Amino acid sequence: MLDIAEELHRWVEQGRDFAVATVVAVSGSAPRGPGAALAVDSEGTVIGSVSGGCVEGAVYELCQQALADGESVPVLERFGYSDEDAFAVGLTCGGVIDILVTPVRASAPEREVFASALSAAARGEAAAVARVVSGPGEMLGRALLVRSDSSSGSSGSSGSSGSSGSSGTFGSYGSYEGGFGAHPELDRTVAAEAGAFLDAGRTGTLEIGEQGSRCGAPLTVLVESSVPPPRMLVFGAIDFASALVRIGKFLGYHVTVCDARPVFATAARFPDADEVVIDWPHRYLERTPVDARTVLCVLTHDAKFDVPLLRLALRLPVAYVGAMGSRRTHLDRNERLRQVGVTELELARLRSPIGLDLGARTPEETALSIAAEIVANRRGGSGVSLTGAHTPIHHDATSATAPAGRIGSVA
Known part of the structure; x- marks a missing residue:
């Protein structure tokens, strides 16, 4: 989502409803990595990309459906490749990607934390947004914003209103705003982990219990980092x-x-x-x-x-x-x-x-x-020609398994 922050920030300022599809995890060869995003507004305008063209059409339809359904709960979908079905939608490169489709409406309580994250990223400031992508249904889509300065956003929970979220500081990195509304230690732990991702300029997922440790139901959290250019x-x-x-x-x-x-x-x-x-x-x-x-x-x-x-x-x-x-x-x-x-x-x-x-x-x-x-x-590339070589094309791709939750197998 943060990789198209400038355009999405304009949509937020214009009060548009939109759905954003974000790559959560990749396995094998895939055109784009975690954090790559495609967004569709209520008029059908599209920005961004999640696969370089392989599954864009199917993801576009998922975003439109998410806006038409009126639901606020994100949906996690898996796209792969099928040799058996020639008409299946999937990655021709043979990889597998998991994509989270999140509706972001003007009235949604979590929109504020997204707006703050997009605003910071559009200004070239360091910011990270952590979202629950799998776990207990009532927690899906909840968000937390981490920044290295004292500016803040707020967040609520997906599917409910009136949640005030939380705020605080952690370690020596900075502050966080928003929250997951579960165990009080969860927000602090995720903020610290997201701060480490932000410090390294990384985007990826982390597994954690809903009580902030290995206790409670397991959660998968996507952390998207936006940092100034190197x-x-x-x-x-x-x-x-x-x-x-x-x-x-x-x-x-x-x-x-x-x-x-x-x-x-x-x-x-x-x-x-x-x-x-x-x-x-x-x-x-x-x-x-x-x-x-x-x-x-x-x-x-x-x-x-x-x-x-x-x-x-x-x-x-x-x-x-x-x-x-x-x-x-x-x-x-x-x-x-x-x-x-x-x-x-x-x-x-x-x-x-x-x-x-x-x-x-x-x-x-x-x-x-x-x-x-x-x-x-x-x-980590070798610099040799790929022709005749047996080295991976994407050296930094991680072989992550798909998060549990609402995963539909496409192709």
Whole structure:
């Protein structure tokens, strides 16, 4: 749901009734992962996608039916693949996905927590919404919102009105609003778990008892996280950097270009960059925030810039550090880094020469090879051709079993 937050937020502000279908779990090969969403309003307008086209028509009809029924209880459906029935609706890739269809009407008590979550996500703020997707019928659809600041929403329970929900703080992460209306410890436990998902930028499910531990009836809770885009820091305002900026934006990064030379580091040369910074690269890196999703691309291939920058970069908890240069430059740079105290373990983190072997020559091809390596590093890919390989296509897909509850087998 949060992956289409901007559009859904507009629908909420316009007072539209809508139903949203969200991928809860996937098994085997599937086009999209947990959290992918498709929404349909009362006039039949559709936004988003849950499968890249395989089951969109069937999900669209489920959303329309959910709005026409007048019920507030979410419905969980399973879509798979059938060799026996050629006309069955399912995933041609052979995977299985479980999709939760939730009607969100203007009068629904849980709409407030959805509205707050969508508003935060549309503004680029960190937020997570936890929803009960299977368990006791009276708890289906109840929601809880977690944010890292003090702003709040509220929530009620599906199928009832007048529920005030709950609110509070947990750990050192932040606050939560809304609630499940069951055991008082349940809200605090789910908030803490959702906070951990949010801290990691993850979306997925968790299993928990309705009393907040393993006690009571089992619940499956979907936690959807929305976090600000990860950062890509490109050091070196060269023509290769311009191409890398464009592909970095395409991949969803917040891209910064940094160079100490003001004649090259200009907004006119890098119109697609979110920021263009004039500073010595290592000085900028010392003062700018980074996290475990940040990628650093060092394109300067000049020792006076590279060595102090990489000495710092290889000691930071970032996702990726790559440096451009020939193999001769790479060997010389590594020796210079050793001389300033960089250890072999730290050097092992450096991707140099940067990028995958695509035979790239142009700036655009080189940017593609760098981006491919970043994606492979993020997803655990090997970088080899899929033709003739026996490796999984989706390396980070989890083989989760479908939650219990109202699951209809389609295909």
